[in-house]
Amino acid sequence: MITIIDYGVGNLRSVQRAIQRYYLDVIISNEEEQIKRAIGIVLPGVGAFGDAVEELKRNGLFNLLKQIIPTKPTLGICLGMQLLLNESEESPGIEGFGIIPGQVKKLEVTKSIRVPHTGWNRVISIKEPYFSGFAYFNHTYYCDVVDKHIVTAFTLHGIRFGVIFNYGTILAIQFHPEKSKAIGENILKYWVNTLEKRVNST
Numbered sequence: 467m468i469t470i471i472d473y474g475v476g477n478l479r480s481v482q483r484a485i486q487r488y489y490l491d492v493i494i495s496n497e498e499e500q501i502k503r504a505i506g507i508v509l510p511g512v513g514a515f516g517d518a519v520e521e522l523k524r525n526g527l528f529n530l531l532k533q534i535i536p537t538k539p540t541l542g543i544c545l546g547m548q549l550l551l552n553e554s555e556e557s558p559g560i561e562g563f564g565i566i567p568g569q570v571k572k573l574e575v576t577k578s579i580r581v582p583h584t585g586w587n588r589v590i591s592i593k594e595p596y597f598s599g600f601a602y603f604n605h606t607y608y609c610d611v612v613d614k615h616i617v618t619a620f621t622l623h624g625i626r627f628g629v630i631f632n633y634g635t636i637l638a639i640q641f642h643p644e645k646s647k648a649i650g651e652n653i654l655k656y657w658v659n660t661l662e663k664r665v666n667s668t
Contacts, residue, residue: 469504476510484644511545516557542638568611579624599649601641
């Protein structure tokens with residue numbers, strides 16, 4: 467079973483349908499037992515960093531996920547990726563999970579660069595060829611991680627910044643795979659395959 471974390475943000479059904487192309491047993495839940503039993507968890511999200519942290523805490527999920535994510539295969543999507551870091555310029559004084567050392571920073575507006583970064587942009591893979599292609603973005607903030615070696619792919623929007631991280635049990639992506647056609651399908655298929663390999667090896 468794969469559990470998509472339900473804390474009141476994001477279009478969870480579209481994420482569920484996208485993953486079910488490769489693995490049928492996908493549920494949406496905020497129940498502790500269903501999170502603990504899952505072979506993998508998905509942390510999605512749209513909206514503000516601080517609001518998401520407050521919702522996670524209100525639902526009793528923040529401390530639970532902070533403990534579980536480092537030990538269980540996790541897919542962080544968009545805001546779900548940002549929450550894995552220490553903090554965000556969007557919500558000063560609000561701490562994220564702090565699982566991936568780093569800070570979420572605001573993209574700068576210039577004459578040629580619009581913010582939010584919305585629409586299709588090229589993803590350039592450093593390590594995995596099938597992680598390259600065009601993906602759909604919708605964000606104002608980006609993740610600046612301490613360890614640049616975890617960056618698997620990046621994009622350019624005024625600056626170069628990482629949009630796919632591989633960190634321990636975590637695969638985190640800034641764009642929306644359920645909207646990103648070929649590259650999104652490749653990423654979801656890759657993640658499901660890693661789950662199945664992990665299960666078969668235990």
